[in-house]
Amino acid sequence: MKYNTRRLRSRCIILALSLILISAKAMAEDASNPIAAISADKPSSNDTEKKEQDLNPYKPTYFIFQWGTHDPRDNRQLYAKFQLNIKQNIWNNLYFAYTYRALWSITEQSAPFKDNSHNPEIFYDIGNEDLLKIGQIGFEHESNGKGGIDSRSWNRIYWEPRLVYKRLEGKLFGFDTLAVYIKAWLKFNERQSDNPDILDYYGNGELTVKLYSDEYQFVVKARKGLKKDYGNIQIELMHRLSENFSLYAQFWNGYGESLLDYNRQTTRYGIGFALAR
Secondary structure, eight states, X not given: OHHHHHHHHHHHHHHHHHHHHHHHHHHHHHHTOHXXXXXXXXXXXGGHHHHHHHHSOOOOOEEEEEEESOOTTTOOOEEEEEEEEEEEEEETTEEEEEEEEEEEOXXXXXXXXXXXXXXXXXXXXXXXXXXXXXXXXXXXXXXXXXXXXXOOXXXXXXXXXXXXXXXXXXXXXXXXXXXXXXXXXXXXXXXXXXXXXXXXXXXXXXXXXXXXOXXXXXXXXXXXXXXXXXEEEEEEEEEEOSSSEEEEEEEEXXXXXXXXXXXXXXXXXXXXXXXXX
16 A cells, blocks of 8 residues: 555656646747747736736635545544635735635534644745746744644745746647746744654655646645655646636645644545635
C-alpha cells in the first residue's frame, strides 16, 4: 500500500512538471511572435482589474462531500468539507487574509465538526508585471482552536515567488494561463507546541501548478515531508457554471489534510460547488 501511494504521488508530480514543460514550449512559440510579445508587455488599462483577478487567484471558497479512507477516530468514510477565504487590502500592496477550513462529520447523530483550521496571514504582494514575479512575502498562523491533547498550531514566515504566463495565441487544452507557485517557509519553534514534528509531514515548502481560463481551473499542489516518504498531493478541478458558482472536484492523498491528524495518511475524493472567480 505504501508503495502504491508513493507511486501515485510521483505520477502526480510528473503530471505537474509535464504541464509546465508543455506550457514552456507554447511560451517559446509565442515569444517568436513580436506582436504577441508587445501585447504581453503592454496590457490594456481597461483590463487591469480583470487581469489581477485572473493572474493572481487566491484560495478557493468551496463546499464538497468527501468519500475515502476510514477515519482513525470514528471509522467513518463520508464527510463534508468546506473552506471559506477572505482577502483584504490594508495599504498599497499589504494584505490581510483569513482562511477557515472544516471537516464536518455529517453522518454522526449530532453532526459534529471533526476538525477546524483557522489560518490568518498578513503578506506583502510584489505584483510586478514581469513573467517571473517576486510574489508574496508574509507571516501566517494556523491552528485548530482546540485545547489539551487535541491542540494543534504552528507559525511560519514564507516567500512565494511565482511564474505567470497568459497565452495570447489561444487556449491550450482549454486553458490560456499557466501559473507556477513555489512557496517556501520557515517554521518558528514554539516551546509549547503539540506538534513539534509537523515539518516531517508538511516539509519546508509547497509546489503549486495552475492551469486556468474563464471557464476552467486545474490545480496540482504538492508537499514533500522532511522524513521518509511523508508528504501530500491535492488536485482540484473547477468548471464555471454561472457568474457566481463553479462545479468543484478535489482529490487528496497523503498526510495532513486536517491539523488534528497531521501525522495520519488519508485518501479522499470530493465533489461539490465553489464560488466562481
